[in-house]
Amino acid sequence: TGAQADWREFRARLVGSSARDAAERQGGEWAHPLGTVEKGCVLLANPGAFTSSQTYFNRSVVLIFSHEPATHTAGIVLNRPTQYTLGMIGGAADMLPVFKDSPLYLGGDVNEQVLYILHGQPLEGAQAIVPGVYLGGHDAAKARVEEGRAKPGDFKWLTRNAGWAPGQLQREVDQGTWAVASASSGLLLCSDNERPLWNRMLELMGEEFASWAQQE
Numbered sequence: 001t002g003a004q005a006d007w008r009e010f011r012a013r014l015v016g017s018s019a020r021d022a023a024e025r026q027g028g029e030w031a032h033p034l035g036t037v038e039k040g041c042v043l044l045a046n047p048g049a050f051t052s053s054q055t056y057f058n059r060s061v062v063l064i065f066s067h068e069p070a071t072h073t074a075g076i077v078l079n080r081p082t083q084y085t086l087g088m089i090g091g092a093a094d095m096l097p098v099f100k101d102s103p104l105y106l107g108g109d110v111n112e113q114v115l116y117i118l119h120g121q122p123l124e125g126a127q128a129i130v131p132g133v134y135l136g137g138h139d140a141a142k143a144r145v146e147e148g149r150a151k152p153g154d155f156k157w158l159t160r161n162a163g164w165a166p167g168q169l170q171r172e173v174d175q176g177t178w179a180v181a182s183a184s185s186g187l188l189l190c191s192d193n194e195r196p197l198w199n200r201m202l203e204l205m206g207e208e209f210a211s212w213a214q215q216e
Contacts (some may be wrong), residue, residue: 040130076107094209108162
């Protein structure tokens with residue numbers, strides 16, 4: 001994973017001085033456009049898309065956690081909080097009491113019975129999406145919080161995910177529905193409270209995409 005981390009950061013540095021300057025201003029956070037979809041990339045919705053249907057994708061940031069072009073692509077929306085907490089979901093309060101007050105995010109529009117947990121800890125049962133970003137490991141996360149080695153706020157809980165059939169996502173990218181980007185692990189795990197994540201990433205991606213963030 002060290003080699004992977006070096007490659008992502010090295011690739012980010014190759015984007016150009018403007019991106020590096022923006023990253024320095026943002027405390028080391030970085031994001032830059034990608035030419036193709038890959039596991040661990042993010043999709044940023046065009047501000048003109050999803051205004052009348054599938055509005056949960058409007059100005060969304062989607063982390064791609066699985067990409068097999070011949071069979072499927074799957075991701076989770078990072079910036080769509082719901083009005084619910086995990087404790088309000090049937091059975092979750094009993095199974096995961098330490099997380100009963102954790103906010104629940106809407107991760108997409110398929111697999112409504114699935115609960116995802118996103119975090120920055122290499123726990124047993126967790127899948128590395130990119131270096132420093134993990135998905136899964138529910139039992140290990142619960143144990144770590146119970147032992148006092150982590151806080152509930154270190155973990156983001158999401159219900160459902162987004163999914164695409166073979167070729168579907170690439171067509172949407174080609175049509176301009178999504179911008180594809182790579183982003184620092186800290187940015188993928190950050191809170192959306194201080195400034196909307198969609199805006200933050202676009203502003204780091206250069207002038208073309210910063211203009212998206214300025215659209216009403």
